[in-house]
Amino acid sequence: MSKELFVALDKAVKSSNNKKIIAAADKVLQALPDDADAVKCKVIAQLRSNQYAEAIQTISNSEHAGALEYEHAYALFRKQDYVDCLRVIEGAEEDSFRMKELKAQALYRLERFDEAIELYHELLNEKPCMERRTNLVACYAGATFADPEKETPSEVMQAEDDAFEHTYNRSLVATAQHRIPTAATLVKQAQQQCVDMLKEDDPDITQEEIDQELALLKVQEGVILQQQGEEERAKRIYLDVIRFNQDSTTIVAVASNNIVAVNKDRDVFNSKHRMRATRAEGLDKKLWSTQKMIIAFNQCLLLLHSNAIAKCRDACADLRKQYPSSTVPSLIEAYTYLKERKVKNKAERLQALCDEHPNDEILALVLAHEYARHGDYPHALSALQRVSTLAFKPAYVGYAVALCRRLHRPDVATEQLDSAIAHWKKQQAEGSEETLQSLLRLRGELLLQQRKYSAAVNAFQDLIDADPEDMRAVASLIVALAQVDIEKAEQVASSMPPLEMNEDEPLNVDELEQARKLRVAKTSRRAPLDKLAEALASNTAAAPAPAAAKPKRRRKRKGKLPKNAEEGVEPDPNRWLPKWQRKGGKGKKKNKKKGGAVKHGTQGAATEAEMAKLDASLLPDAPPPKTASASRAVGKGKPRKKKGGRRR
Incomplete structure (x- = not known):
């Protein structure tokens, strides 16, 4: 019976079907619970199926856990439980090459970069490999971002490699060292290497698939452009990356955070929308602590730009506890007091904040600046003297x-x-x-x-x-x-060395003395004696008045002439005036109604007096009308031309 079970397990292993391997191994373990081969086959099949929690449980329930230390550590690593992974590795009896390599990766994930660098150098001396060189440069990049003064060996930075990952990591190191032109060159080179590799593997690959593979490199290009001051170009790159890579939470989060940094205090609503991507589930284990710190600071700044002052101060208090070595939270909180224009006694509030954090240099400087801004120099000096480290x-x-x-x-x-x-x-x-x-x-x-x-x-x-x-x-x-x-x-x-003088032009002492007198007279600017005497006579503390400045002569500019103007002939001075203001021109249209003002009331309504004026039978006998030949000619002048064309 057991022989048939092992035959079935062997057949499943040869088929590389993980589900069949797990099922066959379970049947063997039901018959023989202590079989080491069945346990190992089941654990490896579970790891290949990404069933890391199940693999850990299988190892923990087995009596052969000591023989599966690497598998146990690997399952914890893939589960992103790096602390327990390192604990298992350090407590394991196995000291193989693969165990050292897994330890180096765990140290990198835990941001213990110096230990990881030392271990990778040891691994490369034993077995040189392109992938290990790439990981070594990644360790140097992480160490440099944590400490910009960290030196990277020249042989590591100058080592050429066809792998775009290696070139990308070198670009990260250059960015952390603020060598922006070098970083820009390297990231462009990495993009070209990536495109060449993709087209070599699949000649029919589409441009959309290439853009998805280039997403990480494009974000790095945007970071470099942003540091070069080309923020709008960087923002367009971030938006394109987000549009085509919605499934990659890490890339979307980093690009969204950088868009918020570009927006600053503009388009706050859009920034709030972008910040949602930085709170995605599982993102905390994929970002470095430096990246998480920057995202937290940007969220706090967004509260400040949204005028949520109380929430911003609460966030600053939490950030100060979380990142005690950073002065950014104190600077943001101090700015909240400076931003409130209507709040009185800002200096007193800043003073209370300094009392809560007596060793904070930034707060002391902000307090001193606030005192100096209002001319309170004694308090400004005492505020600076509060912090001994300054x-x-x-x-x-x-x-x-x-x-x-x-x-x-x-x-x-x-x-x-x-x-x-x-x-x-x-x-x-x-x-x-x-x-x-x-x-x-x-x-x-x-x-x-x-x-x-x-x-x-x-x-x-x-x-x-x-x-x-x-x-x-x-x-x-x-x-x-x-x-x-x-x-x-x-x-x-x-x-003292002799003065370099031109032999043809000897030094004129009188000119030098005169130049000095002119300079002293120009800088002193004393008041005239008569004004000073008047000030002393009146016993008033008059400030010395500056010497009267000579009024500047206004340049008279020639007026502009039309293109067809004749030389020597003055243009008509009225040509620049509106027609109704010109001499002899038509004035503004007057109200033709009798009485001038517009009548109000119901249309057609009239008083009895007005009706009497209009009744012809009540009028006195009028002289007969003049003949048509003697009357004023009407309509004999130039006929009015009807307006034509389109109305404007």
Whole structure:
């Protein structure tokens, strides 16, 4: 009996019919529940039939689960349960090549890119393969999107391959590194490779089928165009992709999100409709965390553009918990307060928001901007000083020094600069030397303005020690030394390179002094002495008035002449006026009715007095009418021409 069951199972396996294999294996397992071959045949048939949950249950109920570790991990991977898949792989006794490859794919899906890259390099050293090289580049692309400063080896980026997937992944890496021209070239190359491959496999393939296969590459092309500023072209590509690829939820979701980004605050209703595609079922497991974060931010911005301020703030609070390292939610929430024009005490609301999140740099900057916008510079400076992580950044230091100048607090500005310089002197990172030089220069200029010449000499001397060819620092050092040690100033000035002068045109000192006087007079713009005396006499705090400007002469332009105008003959001045305004022309038509005003009342109605006027029997005897020869000629003039043609 059992022999017949195994014969039937063998026949089903040879037929490659998965349903028959599962049915035959079930019959064997009913007779022999512990048969390892029957269990393995059933599990493999279930995997080929995409019955992953059933395969996992079959393995779990079997006593031979230890021999099916790879099948168990593969079923979990296809079920998109990557955490359990990796747990099974790491706990398995099998350490085969196929198990390592499955582990590398699971690590990629879990966005543990560095581990996946290391494992793929190991696999490629053992068995080089085009597909594994493509997966390696995909890992580098994911790592670069997560960290744009991640370096990709040149041998990986420059490796040519005929597979369009490999070229597409290289385009992703270039996009993440903001090398947009390179990314555009690579995505065009990938599209051509894809078309060539499709036509080689099927010469009769239709253009519609080709467009469906190119959907992913087209979306990438749209992303590149969008980053190049050609948003309308990118939007047309996204719309075409959505129209022909309704079945691909991932592609439709990404294209719809990008359309929302193009729309910004325009066409909000259309953006709401597009955002529905980003909430498709099962999409959460198909997108990277970076993509999901961007979609969440766009949904929050859409609430802002829809004027749903309360919902937008609630969404910002949730996003801040979900993505604590991002400053975008705080920036959006701060903008909700700035957007409400009628709300009073915006600064107080922003201050309360900063109190809730004391370490948020973006909120502190927005609060400082709001104070500075209304001229409240002391509060703006205190808002900047709230966040210690901002204290040594060059942009912050420059802004703080500018505020201190406005507040006439030079000591605070000097103290801020000294602490920042001490911090950057300890740094060994790339670019710290340039930052230090900028801060030292700013400190020296500030000391010069405060007339602390000895300290300014030391500051500029530090700059020259770091870069002896810094002529700007040498010139500033000479200015400072001229106030302290004139001999040393002359000594340093002698080391300056000579001026390049034209021998034919010697330097005119008088012209230079006169030019300087003109420049000073132009920039000072002092009030006239008589006006200043009047202001002092009246004891009023009059602001110095600018010098009276010479009125500009208006250019008299020649009037336009008709094409047939005669030279030397003035055209008729009335030709530009309407006919009814011309001299001797017909005026406006007057009301021909007697009495001028239009009569009101029922048609045909008249008073008795008016009827009496019209009764001929009541009129006095009138003189006989004149003969026709003496009467005024009627109709003897030029006959009126009847209007013809179409009415306009």
